[in-house]
Amino acid sequence: MIAIDNILISDEVVEEQFVCDLSKCKGGCCEDGDAGAPMEKWELEKLDQYFDVITPYLNEAGMEEIKRVGKYTYDKEFGWVTPTINGGICAYGKKDASGTIICGIEQAYNDGKLDWKKPISCHLFPILIRKSKKDPDIEYVNYHPREDLCKPGCKLGKQLKVPVYVFLKEALIRKYGPEFYEALEATANELKKQNDE
Secondary structure, three states: OEEEOOEEEOOHHHHOEOOOOHHHHOOHHHOOOOOOOEOOHHHHHHHHHHHHHHHHHOOHHHHHHHHHHOOOEEEOOOEEEOOEOOOOOEOOEEEOOOOOEEEHHHHHHHOOOOOOOOOHHHHHOOEEEEEOOOOOOOEEEEEOOOOOOOHHHHHHHHHHOOEHHHHOHHHHHHHHOHHHHHHHHHHHHHHHHHHHO
16 A cells, blocks of 8 residues: 555555556446446536537437436435436447447547546546545545456556556546656655565
């Protein structure tokens, strides 16, 4: 376990290797789960602010579900989450001709329409963040690839020798800032040095 301030990072984040292989998994994490994508409170405001900009990137089924339940919903276990269509695909996602799920929020961001890429929980996957039940100021950062869905990403990560924290550098900086990432990188380098000796 690596501790940086009040953030506890599992060793697997620096020891394991992963690179998302979208051509194989087809963005399955956008429809395979117990709820929609967990969202932070400030992200709910972003969704409200930019919803009209995002809607052209959504499909009819997604729009219908959002009209029915709202732009986000509350889940007892995960808190605020994106809605899903019949417990499956995220309402903000749609499949392209190859069957790959494309995020409408990310598409709008890529087109320069908004300054928010997508929910941070999506960007960080397969890292999952949980708050401590005893102390809400403490967060646990764990590496949790899905057993079947993420097999191609685990394989590609090993082939390319890319540690999880390196693959998710942008997302980790988005979540915790550059100083956190620098501290994590320094710790990872030190651990690697110790293991190589």
